[in-house]
Amino acid sequence: xxxxxxxxxxxxxxxxxxxxxxxxxxxxxxxxxxxxxxxxxxxxxxxxxxxxxxxxxxxxxxxxxxxxxxxxxxxxxxxxxxxxxxxxxxxxxxxxxxxxxxxxxxxxxxxxxxxxxxxxxxxxxxxxxxxxxxxxxxxxxxxxxxxxxxxxxxxxxxxxxxxxxxxxxxxxxxxxxxxxxxxxxxxxxxxxxxxxxxxxxxxxxxxxxxxxxxxxxxxxxxxxxxxxxxxxxxxxxxxxxxxxxxxxxxxxxxxxxxxxxxxxxxxxxxxxxxxxxxxxxxxxxxxxxxxxxxxxxxxxxxxxxxxxxxxxxxxxxxxxxxxxxxxxxxxxxxxxxxxxxxxxxxxxxxxxxxxxxxxxxxxxxxxxxxxxxxxxxxxxxxxxxxxxxxxxxxxxxxxxxxxxxxxxxxxxxxxxxxxxxxxxxxxxxxxxxxxxxxxxxx
Ligand code: GLY
Ligand code: MN
Ligand code: MN
Numbered sequence: 408x409x410x411x412x413x414x415x416x417x418x419x420x421x422x423x424x425x426x427x428x429x430x431x432x433x434x435x436x437x438x439x440x441x442x443x444x445x446x447x448x449x450x451x452x453x454x455x456x457x458x459x460x461x462x463x464x465x466x467x468x469x470x471x472x473x474x475x476x477x478x479x480x481x482x483x484x485x486x487x488x489x490x491x492x493x494x495x496x497x498x499x500x501x502x503x504x505x506x507x508x509x510x511x512x513x514x515x516x517x518x519x520x521x522x523x524x525x526x527x528x529x530x531x532x533x534x535x536x537x538x539x540x541x542x543x544x545x546x547x548x549x550x551x552x553x554x555x556x557x558x559x560x561x562x563x564x565x566x567x568x569x570x571x572x573x574x575x576x577x578x579x580x581x582x583x584x585x586x587x588x589x590x591x592x593x594x595x596x597x598x599x600x601x602x603x604x605x606x607x608x609x610x611x612x613x614x615x616x617x618x619x620x621x622x623x624x625x626x627x628x629x630x631x632x633x634x635x636x637x638x639x640x641x642x643x644x645x646x647x648x649x650x651x652x653x654x655x656x657x658x659x660x661x662x663x664x665x666x667x668x669x670x671x672x673x674x675x676x677x678x679x680x681x682x683x684x685x686x687x688x689x690x691x692x693x694x695x696x697x698x699x700x701x702x703x704x705x706x707x708x709x710x711x712x713x714x715x716x717x718x719x720x721x722x723x724x725x726x727x728x729x730x731x732x733x734x735x736x737x738x739x740x741x742x743x744x745x746x747x748x749x750x751x752x753x754x755x756x757x758x759x760x761x762x763x764x765x766x767x768x769x770x771x772x773x774x775x776x777x778x779x780x781x782x783x784x785x786x787x788x789x790x791x792x793x794x795x796x797x798x799x800x801x802x803x804x805x806x807x808x809x810x811x812x813x814x815x816x817x818x819x820x821x822x823x824x825x826x827x828x829x830x831x832x833x834x835x836x837x838x839x840x841x842x843x844x845x846x847x848x849x
């Protein structure tokens with residue numbers, strides 16, 4: 408948690424962006440796993456955390472743009488709550504910690520919203536309970552575009568105190584990856600590695616910033632299964648990051664070989680991915696659209712695969728046509744901050760695109776979450792990868808797709824390869840960029 412002045416300044420800045428009405432930023436409630444008293448680990452709404460700093464369930468915030476003053480809505484614990492959960496600060500004490508002027512009961516929020524006669528600005532409600540509350544209280548679940556844009560503008564540029572938190576997140580993530588590289592060996596389950604690194608995330612004072620990917624099947628992009636035993640020669644792809652105690656995320660990927668050095672086939676693919684990552688990070692600078700860097704990485708991948716005989720023809724033409732997406736079917740990266748995909752709840756296009764930069768509709772590149780020109784203070788991921796996805800290979804081959812650019816016959820030897828991704832978190836500075844955290848082994 409930052410000093411109260413940080414949150415006061417953030418709310419003041421936001422209030423100045425909205426000329427009238429009332430701003431509502433709702434915190435999260437506990438969400439049940441399988442019955443009410445057995446909740447998922449509590450995850451605060453990131454916008455609420457940004458403007459109110461408080462990591463406790465059952466709270467909401469309003470900001471009056473006319474006065475700049477805020478109200479924290481919440482209920483103090485009953486004696487029965489205290490018996491089960493211990494003493495908690497009162498709503499007034501919480502408000503004082505972050506410089507919020509007024510407090511009111513949770514029930515009074517609905518009354519205030521019903522009485523509000525001007526525009527009500529709220530953010531996209533991504534939880535069903537919040538949608539139901541808004542529908543019942545104000546008769547709408549349609550978020551305010553003005554508020555979305557104001558929040559995106561503010562949260563996109565990280566301050567020095569936020570960057571310090573993100574360094575903590577990356578350094579804990581670094582310890583997770585180094586521990587995994589030390590411990591993973593043939594005969595072990597992926598789950599043993601996953602459990603050990605989750606423990607490190609928790610011992611760092613935060614927790615996993617997102618469900619960890621720890622898999623010998625790295626070609627399945629968001630694979631959360633950890634049930635496989637590891638065999639010598641497997642590539643183990645680990646995409647895992649810790650959150651800092653203040654909730655800022657790290658998002659790091661490494662891929663290494665179990666029980667021995669990579670063989671030539673693995674090494675050749677690894678070198679292409681590494682070059683794509685290193686060249687992009689070397690060239691990152693403010694003013695350049697991130698779409699251009701996605702294209703740069705795609706071209707390095709197509710050139711490398713052409714040298715290996717897996718692709719053919721002119722690599723630039725292959726990338727323009729979208730043939731490289733057989734091997735690199737996701738975006739080069741995304742903004743990161745309090746969320747691993749920062750502000751994705753506000754709408755990817757508001758965060759990653761603007762009037763100058765339109766999202767591509769080409770398979771693969773269409774998944775690029777960040778396309779727009781970079782600015783100093785942005786923190787983003789650079790995460791190229793090469794994957795051999797049997798279902799995708801088979802479908803494109805059966806459709807006769809990109810036969811000018813893809814050497815389908817050569818892919819037979821790669822069907823069991825899996826995938827390789829390397830990912831780091833990078834700050835855009837006035838003079839270029841800086842990778843966050845201490846260097847992590849490749
Ligand atoms: N860890 C999810 C991602 O890299 O986008
Ligand atoms: Mn990422
Ligand atoms: Mn990741």
